[in-house]
Amino acid sequence: MNKNSNYCGPMRFAHRGLVQRAPENTIDAFAAAIEYGCEGIELDVRLSKDGVAIVVHDGNMTRMTDGKITAEISELTAAELTAAEIPYAGHLLPYHPPVPYSEGEGSSRTFTPEEIEYFRAVDTRKTHLSTFAEFDRWFAGVDTDTVIEIELCAPGTFRAIYPILQASPNCARYIVFSGHWDILEEMLDTMAQGGRPEGLRIGANFRRLDEKNLAMIARAGFYEVGLNDRWFDETDVAKLREMGVKVFSNLGDYPEWWRTLQTVGVEGFKTNYAEAYTDWYRYGKK
Numbered sequence: 001m002n003k004n005s006n007y008c009g010p011m012r013f014a015h016r017g018l019v020q021r022a023p024e025n026t027i028d029a030f031a032a033a034i035e036y037g038c039e040g041i042e043l044d045v046r047l048s049k050d051g052v053a054i055v056v057h058d059g060n061m062t063r064m065t066d067g068k069i070t071a072e073i074s075e076l077t078a079a080e081l082t083a084a085e086i087p088y089a090g091h092l093l094p095y096h097p098p099v100p101y102s103e104g105e106g107s108s109r110t111f112t113p114e115e116i117e118y119f120r121a122v123d124t125r126k127t128h129l130s131t132f133a134e135f136d137r138w139f140a141g142v143d144t145d146t147v148i149e150i151e152l153c154a155p156g157t158f159r160a161i162y163p164i165l166q167a168s169p170n171c172a173r174y175i176v177f178s179g180h181w182d183i184l185e186e187m188l189d190t191m192a193q194g195g196r197p198e199g200l201r202i203g204a205n206f207r208r209l210d211e212k213n214l215a216m217i218a219r220a221g222f223y224e225v226g227l228n229d230r231w232f233d234e235t236d237v238a239k240l241r242e243m244g245v246k247v248f249s250n251l252g253d254y255p256e257w258w259r260t261l262q263t264v265g266v267e268g269f270k271t272n273y274a275e276a277y278t279d280w281y282r283y284g285k286k
Contacts, residue, residue, distance in 0.1 A: 009281055010261050011268030013040035013149055015251065016057060019272055023064070023091035025055050026127045027138055033274065034144050042149040042270050045132055045157050052078035053132035053160040057153065064129075066090060074154070081129055088123040097253040097273045132161050140169050149248070149270075151205065152178040158187045165197040172199030175223060179205035181216075188220060205250065209236050217245055224248045224267065229257045237265040255280060 017029025018036055025043055033041050044057040054073060061069040061076070064086050073081065130138070132150075139148065148170070152158055158176065165171055178184050184204055196202075201223035206213040208231040217225060222245050227236065229252025237247045249261060249269035258277055261269055262285070271277055 010266050011039035012274050013042045013270045014038040014274050015042050015270040015272045019093045023086045028127050034146050038274050040147040044151045044153050046073045046154045047156050048078040050077045054081050055130050055135050085126040088125040096276055133164050136168050148174050150176045152183045171197045175201045175203050177203035226250050234264040
């Protein structure tokens, strides 16, 4: 059930899930984002030692397990990765975005002592990572219009998820993208040989526009492009719209940028603070 049915701003993509409710990139965090009413979710995919696509961002397990497991994702099997306990304690972000270091520094930000204390609060719950195939099966059973951005973080990930996408009932709700040029070429080459799974949309995280990126956009048939806060304006959005491409802003979790998002014409934006943004949007946009 969408608790924000009266919201009419840019699409809110919960970055790695609703990370105030559950650790990032877990089905718990994705379920919380859907229950809250986010229009979109962003998740990350890497490959295990045995070539299985795992929903995880970092290249190793150090941060997610508080140092209990330090091996690289590529050094562990899918069974080992999905069995690892991910603690809630220390892995939930506070409700409020961090404050600026100083006026005008935008996304260079830090947490207050009170927020750090909240962030480290004792919580005995544990959760686990999932394979992308497990996520796909779970998502197929969820009654929602939520869109999923799938960020590919390592070479080989698109080839690994390609057969899953071909058989998935969820493709019309998926956007597959990457910020790595070699992975984008892998995506395009794979689909040139085997075809694009029905309904699948693709995109790129280019952070900012330049001539090289524009040339890729012109030939690739992207649905969306991710650009960084303060690195684009309404002129760039209009240029891409003329090419049939939508802009999804990357993070920029501070009110100054939230105000900008309302006017530059973006389709949506990634955020670590969907609830705080929504309350800001509802109650005065200050």
